[in-house]
Amino acid sequence: MNYINYLIVNKDIIIKELFNHLQIILYALPFAILIGVGTGILISKHQKLSKYVLYLTSILMTIPSPALFGIMVIILGPFKLGLGKPPAIIALVIYSLLPMIRNTLSAIKSISKEMIDSAKGMGMTEMQILFKIKIPLSLPIIMSGIRNSIVMGIGIAAIGYYISAGGLGYFIFAGLSRGRYEMIITGIILLASLGMGFNYLLLKIESLLTPKGLRFKN
Amino acid sequence: MPIKFINVSKKFKDVYAVKNLNFEIDDKKITVLIGPSGCGKTTTLKLINRLIERTSGEILINGLSIDKIDKIELRRKIGYVIQEIGLFPHYTVFDNIAVVPKLLNWPKNKIKNRVIELLNLVNLDFKEVINKYPYELSGGQRQRVGVARALAADPELLLMDEPFGAIDPINREILQDVLLNIQKKLKKTILFVTHDIREAIKLGDKIAVFKDGEIQQYDSTINLIKNPKNKFIENILGINAKLNYLEFVKVEKFIEKDFLVTNSISNINKIEKECLIIFTNKFEGFVLKTDIKKGHIKIRNDYVTPDQSVLEALNIMFKHNIHCLPVIEKNNEIKGIIKYEKIILK
Amino acid sequence: MNLFDYLFNNYQIVLQRTSEHIIVFLISWSASVLIGLLIGILITREKMQKYTNFVLTLSSIAQSIPSVAIIALVFLFFGIGKLTAIFSLFIYSLVPVIFNTASGIINIDKTIIEVAEGMGMSKKEILFKVELLIALPTIFSGIRNSAVINIATATVAAVIGGGGLGVIIFTGLAHYNVSIIFAGVLPVSILAITIDSILAILEKKLVSKGLLYEEGKL
Numbered sequence A: 001m002n003y004i005n006y007l008i009v010n011k012d013i014i015i016k017e018l019f020n021h022l023q024i025i026l027y028a029l030p031f032a033i034l035i036g037v038g039t040g041i042l043i044s045k046h047q048k049l050s051k052y053v054l055y056l057t058s059i060l061m062t063i064p065s066p067a068l069f070g071i072m073v074i075i076l077g078p079f080k081l082g083l084g085k086p087p088a089i090i091a092l093v094i095y096s097l098l099p100m101i102r103n104t105l106s107a108i109k110s111i112s113k114e115m116i117d118s119a120k121g122m123g124m125t126e127m128q129i130l131f132k133i134k135i136p137l138s139l140p141i142i143m144s145g146i147r148n149s150i151v152m153g154i155g156i157a158a159i160g161y162y163i164s165a166g167g168l169g170y171f172i173f174a175g176l177s178r179g180r181y182e183m184i185i186t187g188i189i190l191l192a193s194l195g196m197g198f199n200y201l202l203l204k205i206e207s208l209l210t211p212k213g214l215r216f217k218n
Numbered sequence B: 001m002p003i004k005f006i007n008v009s010k011k012f013k014d015v016y017a018v019k020n021l022n023f024e025i026d027d028k029k030i031t032v033l034i035g036p037s038g039c040g041k042t043t044t045l046k047l048i049n050r051l052i053e054r055t056s057g058e059i060l061i062n063g064l065s066i067d068k069i070d071k072i073e074l075r076r077k078i079g080y081v082i083q084e085i086g087l088f089p090h091y092t093v094f095d096n097i098a099v100v101p102k103l104l105n106w107p108k109n110k111i112k113n114r115v116i117e118l119l120n121l122v123n124l125d126f127k128e129v130i131n132k133y134p135y136e137l138s139g140g141q142r143q144r145v146g147v148a149r150a151l152a153a154d155p156e157l158l159l160m161d162e163p164f165g166a167i168d169p170i171n172r173e174i175l176q177d178v179l180l181n182i183q184k185k186l187k188k189t190i191l192f193v194t195h196d197i198r199e200a201i202k203l204g205d206k207i208a209v210f211k212d213g214e215i216q217q218y219d220s221t222i223n224l225i226k227n228p229k230n231k232f233i234e235n236i237l238g239i240n241a242k243l244n245y246l247e248f249v250k251v252e253k254f255i256e257k258d259f260l261v262t263n264s265i266s267n268i269n270k271i272e273k274e275c276l277i278i279f280t281n282k283f284e285g286f287v288l289k290t291d292i293k294k295g296h297i298k299i300r301n302d303y304v305t306p307d308q309s310v311l312e313a314l315n316i317m318f319k320h321n322i323h324c325l326p327v328i329e330k331n332n333e334i335k336g337i338i339k340y341e342k343i344i345l346k
Numbered sequence C: 001m002n003l004f005d006y007l008f009n010n011y012q013i014v015l016q017r018t019s020e021h022i023i024v025f026l027i028s029w030s031a032s033v034l035i036g037l038l039i040g041i042l043i044t045r046e047k048m049q050k051y052t053n054f055v056l057t058l059s060s061i062a063q064s065i066p067s068v069a070i071i072a073l074v075f076l077f078f079g080i081g082k083l084t085a086i087f088s089l090f091i092y093s094l095v096p097v098i099f100n101t102a103s104g105i106i107n108i109d110k111t112i113i114e115v116a117e118g119m120g121m122s123k124k125e126i127l128f129k130v131e132l133l134i135a136l137p138t139i140f141s142g143i144r145n146s147a148v149i150n151i152a153t154a155t156v157a158a159v160i161g162g163g164g165l166g167v168i169i170f171t172g173l174a175h176y177n178v179s180i181i182f183a184g185v186l187p188v189s190i191l192a193i194t195i196d197s198i199l200a201i202l203e204k205k206l207v208s209k210g211l212l213y214e215e216g217k218l
Helices: A002-009 A012-044 A047-062 A065-077 A085-110 A112-121 A127-162 A171-178 A181-209 A214-218 B041-048 B071-076 B093-097 B099-103 B107-121 B139-151 B167-185 B197-203 B221-226 B231-237 B241-248 B289-294 B310-320 C005-009 C011-042 C047-065 C067-078 C083-104 C111-120 C123-160 C165-175 C178-206 C208-216
Strands: B003-010 B016-024 B032-036 B057-062 B078-082 B158-160 B189-194 B206-211 B214-220 B259-261 B275-280 B282-289 B324-328 B334-339
Touching: A002 A012, A012 A085, A012 A127, A012 A181, A012 B197, A047 A085, A047 B197, A065 A085, A065 B206, A065 C123, A065 C165, A065 C178, A085 A127, A112 A127, A112 B078, A127 A171, A127 A181, A127 C165, A171 B324, A171 C067, A171 C111, A171 C123, A181 B324, A181 C067, B003 B241, B003 B275, B016 B214, B032 B041, B032 B158, B032 B197, B041 B057, B041 B158, B041 B189, B057 C111, B071 B078, B078 B139, B078 C111, B093 B099, B093 B107, B093 B139, B099 B107, B099 B259, B107 B139, B139 B167, B158 B221, B167 B197, B189 B197, B197 B221, B197 B241, B197 B324, B206 B221, B206 B231, B206 C178, B214 B221, B214 B231, B221 B231, B221 B241, B241 B259, B259 B334, B275 B324, B275 C111, B282 B289, B282 B324, B310 C005, C005 C011, C011 C067, C011 C123, C011 C165, C011 C178, C047 C083, C067 C083, C067 C123, C111 C123, C123 C165, C165 C178
Parallel strands: B032 B189, B032 B206, B078 B158, B158 B189, B259 B275
Antiparallel strands: B003 B016, B003 B057, B206 B214, B275 B282, B324 B334
């Protein structure tokens, strides 16, 4: 009963922080896709370069998220951008790069030269090859990179509370320091359902985008 | 290792995969199981190494029920080759071939020597392939390693499930010859599943034709071609079987002992046998009974080797208008003779 | 203010927090690797195979729940302290090990297992000489993933009394003190990268080169 009371009293702040949380992720997403997929496509022709870029991004991903937020504060501090949403968004973009680049590379790799050649042989134009072969084949793999980034981002954005970016981290961290169980429970429920919900939703989209002939791989 | 099937059936749910199998697989011979997919030939194979357990009946190996032998031990005594080969991707060629010897705790030196011996046997260059992983080999090389692996612990029995099915025709022919060569040297009991009648005729001493889980006909290759029991067998054989088989059946399958040997032609006047072979320390020629009957002794020099095709033998016979030919091994050993009327089918 | 000030002036604190971090990591991570491998192997045994997919689905859902939520959840039941922290880290880093062990094993080509059986390998020999060795690349990526996640989550676990370098980072973030942040960020990043590199070297040593082709690393 008490808990429902809490929800009613605090519904505004809950909605506000949920919105904040999603905002961080949604702002980061287009940058992550643009930079990640773009880099993936650009470096796909150079094997050595792809290897180095993948290695570099995998090192970046090893850095624990609170530490990466710290690094953002350190780097952006001098520009007066050390607090608030910008460092959180940038940290998220950096984290998203690895799954984006990796999946883009493997998507491009999955389209064999033979397949393109046979498409050309059948008389497809460059445009038709792009829309009928390259995009349908690579979209699901790239989508799974996007899903990974988003699901990861939901957890990482929670740390944003510590740099005044707002978001659902507030309920957990403030709840912990104040010993307010109803806040913590709210944080857990929202974060967990956001993570599971987005994962489920994006998986569905992924499988809808996957051509039927490729589905057996999952 | 002779194998005997007594009333063997296997049911999957309510459907019989094989039904009332009663047949005997000859020791040291190649027996081919052939039939359309789903006919039960692969099931029959797997019943022997107990990858599939039969529903009823009895299978005897060397007169002993396979249930009396520990499953693991039984399998280690049987070589097993399948179409997908199933080489272990994480093992090198050496380790793949050494699997069973290692399971049997052979000493290291013995294993190494065995691997070298086997690679020679399947015509692979030891130095070239020994440290390679399966992905670095061609399809043909992989299947050779698969055969070598199956032979590793010198099993008396070899089960081969469409081993060359996924290999291109040219390499398939080569591998079939490799197998025949191995068989000549090692004399294993081989059970060979295929759906390619050409392969069956070329390799099989005996052929069992399967349909819907039952054996339609089980006979020596030549008898099967000569006397197909029903329409189904005729269809499997194909229209040209009676002619085609000449090309890929070897002379050795028709060798007869209807001959005499002499070291000089001086004592010839009449002979009991069809053919008189003149032999001192090497093959000198031969004389035919029919020639003697006609009153003129003619020494002929033609012969065939056991691994030549029957078609080649027939060509020589046609050329000289004769009805039999001596079969002489390359090292000048007399094997016997081959007769026209045995080759030509009604 | 110099970036290295806090690090140099309080290196003893930093060292102590680092060793705390390492200890918490080692205890919780090795437990999750051991138990994760065990569960992963158990659920792929013949008699358990009907549950394999269920466990795989469950663990993939669990992987989409943010670590912060798990930490908070464990806190709700066990309160604050090192053991709570270790337990939540154990739970969270258990999931990728189970997932990768099980999926690595069930994705092995069935004919390879059948041939192994046909050659007369016992169930135990098949497990140790075939299944685990062929699944090793997947298992290793699960173990590495688990280590990286563990170190990162251990940082966050500072908020429920886990100690470690997270304490320094969160203190720095709370005071918006770049020098303190840096004193936590630097060692934790080095720690994460070092552990991952050690595991990468180990992986290279242990995984058969014959599997690189299938992994697409050639």
